Amino acid sequence: MFPTTDSNLCAQSLVEQVLSLYALGAIRGCRLHHRGLNDTYKVEGSQGDTYFLRIYRANWRSREEIETEIAILLHLACEKASVSIPVSRKDGQVITPLDCAEGWRWAALFTCAPGKEVASADAYNDELAGLYGEAVATIHTAADSFKGRGLRPALGLAELLERPLQLLTSAIAHRPEDAAYVNGLGDLLRHQIQGMADLEIGFCHGDFHGWNACERNGTFMFYDFDCCGWGYRAYDLAVFPWAFAIGAPAKLDDGWTIAKPEDVGIDGTRLCAIAERLKVTNANVHGVVIVRGGKLVFEQYFAGYDEPWGGSSGRYEFDATTLHDLRSVTKSIISLLLGIALDRNLIASLDEPITKYFPEYADVKAPGWDKITLRHLLKMSSGLQWDENLPWNDKNDEWHLVNDADPLRYVF
Numbered sequence: 001m002f003p004t005t006d007s008n009l010c011a012q013s014l015v016e017q018v019l020s021l022y023a024l025g026a027i028r029g030c031r032l033h034h035r036g037l038n039d040t041y042k043v044e045g046s047q048g049d050t051y052f053l054r055i056y057r058a059n060w061r062s063r064e065e066i067e068t069e070i071a072i073l074l075h076l077a078c079e080k081a082s083v084s085i086p087v088s089r090k091d092g093q094v095i096t097p098l099d100c101a102e103g104w105r106w107a108a109l110f111t112c113a114p115g116k117e118v119a120s121a122d123a124y125n126d127e128l129a130g131l132y133g134e135a136v137a138t139i140h141t142a143a144d145s146f147k148g149r150g151l152r153p154a155l156g157l158a159e160l161l162e163r164p165l166q167l168l169t170s171a172i173a174h175r176p177e178d179a180a181y182v183n184g185l186g187d188l189l190r191h192q193i194q195g196m197a198d199l200e201i202g203f204c205h206g207d208f209h210g211w212n213a214c215e216r217n218g219t220f221m222f223y224d225f226d227c228c229g230w231g232y233r234a235y236d237l238a239v240f241p242w243a244f245a246i247g248a249p250a251k252l253d254d255g256w257t258i259a260k261p262e263d264v265g266i267d268g269t270r271l272c273a274i275a276e277r278l279k280v281t282n283a284n285v286h287g288v289v290i291v292r293g294g295k296l297v298f299e300q301y302f303a304g305y306d307e308p309w310g311g312s313s314g315r316y317e318f319d320a321t322t323l324h325d326l327r328s329v330t331k332s333i334i335s336l337l338l339g340i341a342l343d344r345n346l347i348a349s350l351d352e353p354i355t356k357y358f359p360e361y362a363d364v365k366a367p368g369w370d371k372i373t374l375r376h377l378l379k380m381s382s383g384l385q386w387d388e389n390l391p392w393n394d395k396n397d398e399w400h401l402v403n404d405a406d407p408l409r410y411v412f
Contacts, residue, residue, distance in 0.1 A: 004101040008032070009055055011041060018096050018107050019043060019053065021089040034262065038226060043109070050112040051087060054226070058103040061226070063095065066106055068151045069225050070094050072143060072203065079142035082135070084110045084223035113223050115216030132240055135220040136208055140233055143203035155204050155231025161189055193232075204229060204236045211260065249289075249299035250320045259295040266290070266297060275300045286318045335378055350375040361412040369412065384411075 011030045019027055026046040033042035033052065037060060041053040056066060070086050077085045086094045087109040096107040118132065153159050165186045169179045193199070205212070206227030213222045249258050261268035271290065278285050284305050290298040301318040308316070309325040316322075341347045351373050355365060368383075376382045390396040394403075400410040 001101060006057060007101050009039065009098070009100070014041060014053065014055075014107075018098070019109070021091070021093075021096065022087060022109060023090050024049075024051070036267070052084075052110050052112060052223075054108050054110065055098065056106040056108075056226075058100065058105050061106070062151075063097075063106060064149075064151045065153075066095055066108065068149060069228055070108065071148045072146055072228065073225060075146045075148070076139060076142050079145065081139050081142040082219060082221045083139070083225070084113050084221060086110055110223065113214040113221035115214035115219075115221065118210035118213045118215050118220065129241065131218075132210070132213070132220065133237060135213075135222070136205070136236055136240075139205065139222060140202055140236070146203065150203075150230050152229035155206055155229045155235060156201075157190065157193060159229075159231070160235060161186060161193070196234075200233045201231060202233050204231050204233055206231075206236070208236045208239045210240060211262070249296045252320060256291075256296040257294060259297050261290075261297045264292040264295055264297055266292060268298070271298045275302075278302060286322075286324070331380075338374065338378065347374070350378065358408065358412070361409060364409060365412045 011032065015027050015030050019030065024043075024045055027043060028046050029044040030041055030053070032039065034040045038057050039055040041055070043051040043053050045051070061069075073083055073085055076083045088094055089096070094108060098105045098107055118128070165182065169182055172178045172182070205222065205225055206229055207224065208222070212224045213220050215221075248260075249256070251258060261271055271288075275288060277283075278288070279302060285302060286304050286306065287301040288298065289296070299320060301320065301322070303315060303317045305314065306316045307313040307325075338347070338350070342350065353370050354372050354374065354377065355362070355369050372382045372384075386397045388396060388398040392399055394400065401407045404410045
């Protein structure tokens with residue numbers, strides 16, 4: 001068998017071989033819901049009940065670590081904390097081993113959290129953050145009485161800083177300046193955290209962003225405790241606001257419908273990784289904006305070099321309100337508009353001469369203009385003589401586009 005790193009499990013086989021072990025009744029549907037560190041399948045019963053089947057990735061969590069996660073969830077539920085809980089099989093077991101191509105994987109079924117996910121991109125405000133913090137505190141308090149084994153990764157400096165730092169710097173070792181910057185940032189963070197002697201240590205969810213909680217009637221229910229462990233509780237609180245900040249589009253009341261990447265089938269974590277890579281590599285990308293299905297799902301801006309129209313060249317900070325000198329970007333827009341016009345029969349053909357659309361310039365057009373078509377302009381093959389590399393005066397063709405009262409007359 002060819003070696004496999006990760007496999008996609010057949011949903012129908014999960015119904016037949018795994019879900020049949022539970023007292024769920026008839027299964028109306030089972031489909032892959034999310035693919036991340038683990039694979040999550042949405043399971044729908046015939047009575048409208050919904051569950052989520054998590055398939056842990058091979059070599060990601062040991063059985064003992066998963067059993068600790070299950071035990072703490074059951075403890076939290078007994079303490080009346082609002083969490084999604086694991087569902088037991090008919091034989092009382094909670095974890096199902098799966099012999100897959102890449103090795104042993106583990107399956108566990110969880111109840112569905114009712115309500116709406118908290119992390120809609122336009123939802124963040126101080127009131128919500130306060131309520132969320134109170135709900136997180138109930139989880140922390142309820143976990144303090146847990147007496148089971150804490151076989152989970154420690155959420156301290158080694159896990160949250162040192163290990164990621166080592167992985168990152170080894171990946172960019174061939175870029176010494178970038179590696180030095182990252183190591184310097186690591187030194188700064190380490191110094192600041194070590195200087196906070198009063199940071200509380202205890203059980204943490206480990207990934208308390210708003211996409212791991214649903215809200216209904218003012219009550220939060222938390223789920224996906226896969227990253228849980230014992231460590232800095234301040235980290236749990238910090239995750240909530242930065243999850244909104246990284247790549248979340250700004251709400252400007254400009255007509256755009258804002259959604260999170262996962263709503264349109266995009267992995268938001270990878271998008272954030274792209275943004276961070278652009279920062280580290282000094283790629284001089286001013287902004288990344290992603291729209292899918294008519295929804296704005298990702299928007300992040302950076303500082304970079306620019307030559308703004310009418311301004312001095314240099315390094316500028318960019319944001320959602322920064323105007324850009326578009327220049328050749330408009331070629332793509334024009335080609336889209338011509339395609340629409342052609343589709344709607346507003347123009348007969350791309351082989352029509354340009355002069356047909358500018359009869360008012362018939363008195364000044366140069367010889368040969370009648371042979372230049374829309375297609376020539378779209379392909380940038382019109383043959384016009386044009387020079388923008390001259391000094392900024394009336395000898396430079398671009399100068400006339402800015403300063404002439406009738407730039408089209410100059411072109412013709």
